[in-house]
Amino acid sequence: MNILLVEDDSRISDFVIKGLEESGHTVALARTAELARDWIGDHEWDVILMDIMLPGIDGVQLTKLIRYRRNHTPILVLSALDGPDDKVTALDSGADDYLVKPFHFKELLSRINALVRRAQLSRQGGGQSYHSGPLIVNTDEHRVTLHGEEIELSPKEYKLLLYLVEHRGRVLPRTQLLNAVWGINFDNSTNVVDVYISYLRNKIERQGVKFIHTVKGTGYLWKEPQ
Numbered sequence: 356m357n358i359l360l361v362e363d364d365s366r367i368s369d370f371v372i373k374g375l376e377e378s379g380h381t382v383a384l385a386r387t388a389e390l391a392r393d394w395i396g397d398h399e400w401d402v403i404l405m406d407i408m409l410p411g412i413d414g415v416q417l418t419k420l421i422r423y424r425r426n427h428t429p430i431l432v433l434s435a436l437d438g439p440d441d442k443v444t445a446l447d448s449g450a451d452d453y454l455v456k457p458f459h460f461k462e463l464l465s466r467i468n469a470l471v472r473r474a475q476l477s478r479q480g481g482g483q484s485y486h487s488g489p490l491i492v493n494t495d496e497h498r499v500t501l502h503g504e505e506i507e508l509s510p511k512e513y514k515l516l517l518y519l520v521e522h523r524g525r526v527l528p529r530t531q532l533l534n535a536v537w538g539i540n541f542d543n544s545t546n547v548v549d550v551y552i553s554y555l556r557n558k559i560e561r562q563g564v565k566f567i568h569t570v571k572g573t574g575y576l577w578k579e580p581q
Contacts, residue, residue: 356380356401356471361391361417362433363409367456371404371433374460388412395421400428401471407434407445415448422449422510427497429470433458443547446537449510453538485520487566488580490559492520499559506558511536515551516559519567519577528574548575 358375362368363386372382383398385391388409395403403421407414418430430450434441437455445453451473452466485492489502497513499506508516515536519527529548537547552575556567568576 356467357399358382358402358404358467359385359391359394359398359400360404361385361388361409361414362404362406363387364406367406367433370460371463374464378464388414388417391417392420395426395428396424401474402429402431402467404467405430405432405450407432407436407441415445418445418448418450425497427474429474431463431466431470433463439545443537447509447511451538485517487520487523487577488564490520490566492517501559501561508558509554512551512554512558515548516555519555519575523577523579526570526573526576532574 358380360368360371360375360382362371362384368384368386372384375382383394385394389411391403392412405414405418409417412420414432414434418432421428421430429452432445432450432453433456434445434453435456436442442453451470454463454466484494491500493499494517499508499513499516515532518532518535532548533545536551552567560566564580566577566580568578570576
């Protein structure tokens, strides 16, 4: 694999590069987000390993920029910040996974392999589209249209919408949505799912069309509009 590591701490970068190269991978090290930004535009990467606390532009800002440019390379955040809000912020910015420092190299390698496998499966999907009433989700282009009009969604809004559509007709508990979309386990006190459901409803439920139904005390259900 061709891997870009964005990390300014030489202790971490030396450890990661040594392990990845011994595993047969090619690693390029960018010590600043500004340098990484240029390399991302000039080269193809299988995965990006992203530190958060960087000099100048931070990892969250760089991740947002990457996704704004419609670059869907998997991004795995490596950060010493371990609070739930830190993880949510990074994942909402467009990161695919989050690993807290210090970590075991075997876990890092396992997560990298999982992200790359998912990306490969997505590319092999042949531009699959999901249709639900006037709504179309094109998984190849990460594009959503409603009545022919393109709907702008954040990375997490898109991922939540896709998961709901893929599991239409089934009641999905909040905990399942948290794990599937945000990739980490939260306690039941967080309301991030409800907040993002509200965001989606505001963007896609128009002209009396209703897709997302609340199942009181359980979660949410996607139903075909009548």
